[in-house]
Amino acid sequence: MLTEIRKHCADLLTRKQVAAVYGLRERDGHTAPYLFTRxxxxxxxxxxxxxxxxxxxxxxxxxxxxxxxxxxxGQKIAVLVRGCDERGLYEVAKRGQIQVADLAIIGYACDADQARACHCPRPHPQNLKFGEKVQGPSNEAFIAKIVNMSVAEREAFWRAQFSKCIKCYGCRNSCPVCICKECWMENDAFSPTGWLPPDFPMFHFVHFYHLSDSCIECGACVDACPMDIPLNLIRKVLSKKVQEELFYTAGQDPEEKPPLASREEAKERLEKGI
Amino acid sequence: MNYENVLTTCPYCGAGCNFYLQIMDGELVGVLPCKDHPVSQGKLCIKGWTANEFVTSPERLTKPLIKRDGKFVEASWDEALDAVAAKFKATRENHGPDALAVLASAKITNEENYALMKFTRAVLGTNNIDHCARL
Structure with missing residues (x-):
């Protein structure tokens, strides 16, 4: 797959169909994003x-x-994406930061092992060009442990988890859809500066609720957490709730409006669903 | 347009976390964790996450300052190092080497800390060397 992708990107660049290809570069055994112009x-x-x-x-x-x-x-940039990268792009586009029309989105599929490791609901982008589409794993069993708890057990579970928090902001910083200019997690009302662990539950919950209709379940937050707090668990429960009650799945269509952006939008969705 | 990531070691403590510094058209625009680094494994603390911010901070000291008549005055590196050396010498001559102490740094490498230890014992002539966390 890699050889074909490289060839395709080289063609795009040499034929000047795009000004640059944005993807990942491996260098000295480490992989990081890179903008290829040659x-x-x-x-x-x-x-x-x-x-x-x-x-x-x-x-x-x-x-x-x-x-x-x-x-x-106005310049065309090709972006090499997995399913999660594309969903993140679409969510940011919905909020006006990215012009999707100026991008050439080149998607490749993740394999079943990668999908399982990420608990990924859709391990392939819509602009799939390379690789075979595989079904995302069911996360019912993964979230069952939380869903089946009583409210008191759940509170005790999360209280214990969030007491580990060192307030590094890694969950927010790594999030592809956290783009607010003014971040509630930096507001002293929710968690005073210099205080550890941050106040339970508002510091974390303000983040969860804020992202409830934009979380694309990429798992970047859980990967960035130095304290191994199972952030993806609560995100999946919330995303499921949004799907069930607002008939909305984040990251599918850049033209779609996020349901929590306006009351009208939420109302329309509810009526449509019913 | 140019965008690349340069792998580096976090300057803040001795743990040795690595991250990328994101460079866009020659400008430092952010930090990105390095997922495949064996020490930090894509995780950082708040200092690592914000390590790009001090580089261009207007509050950063860019020139040595020497206190003269109660006020800090800009000086050259030669003047500053001469001033430090003169004070070290005077203190050692007047009060003996044990009147001096060195606090090493968590922000520098093992090798630099070793050199500092050698300087303290072999040059200044005292065993008074300790870690900055004991301050």
Whole structure:
């Protein structure tokens, strides 16, 4: 698959169909995002790792692709994406930071092992060009342990988990859809500066609720957590709730409006669903 | 346009976490964790996550300052190092080497800390060397 992807990207660059290819580069045994502007550099291009290509630049608080588009407005950029990368892009596009029309989205599928490791609901992008589509694993068993708990047990479970928090902001910083200019997690009302562990439950819960209709279940937050708090568990329960009650799945269509963005939107969805 | 990630070691403590510094058109625009690094495994603390911010901070000291008549005055590196050396010498001559102590740093490498230990014992002539966390 890698050879074909490199060839395809080289063609795009040499035929000047795109100004750059944004993807992952392997260098000295480590993989990181890279903007390829010369076809001869594509030898370093790699795929199939857990490294995301969509994330928010901090302190600028803008998506990396939106930063590219600000630097080169109107220029076509090819982006190599997995399912989660594409969903993240779409969510940011819905909020006006990315112009999807200026992107050439080139998708590749993750294999069943990767999908299982990430508990990924959709391990393939809609713009699938390379690789075979596999079914995402069912996460019912994964979330059952929480869903089947009593409210008191659940509270005790999360209280214990969040007491480990060192307030690194890794969950927020690694999130591809956390793009707010003013972040509630930095608000002293929810958790005073210099206080550890942060107040339970507001510090974390304000984050969860804020992302309830934009979380694309990529798992970047749980991967970034130095204290191994199972953040993906609560996210999956919340996403399921949004799907069941608002008939909405984040990251599917960049034209779709997020249901929590306006009351009308939520009402419309409810009526449609009923 | 240019965008790349440069792998580096976090400057804040001795744990040795690695992360990428994100460079866009020659400008440092952020930190990105390195998922496949054996020490940090894609995880960082709040200091690592914000390690890019001090580089261009206007509050950063860029020149040595020497206190003269109760006020800090900009000085050259030669002047600053001469001032430190003169004070070390004067203190050692007047009060003996044990009047001096060195607090090492968690922000520097093992090798630099070793050199500091050698400097303290072999040059200053005292065993008063300790870690900065004991301050």
């Amino acid at each position: 076809a001869e550099d594509l030898d370093g291009l790699t795929v199939g790792t857990k490294v995301p290509v969509t994330f928010t630049l901090r302190p600028a608080k803008k998506n990396i692709i939106s930063a590219f588009q600000e630097k080169c407005p």
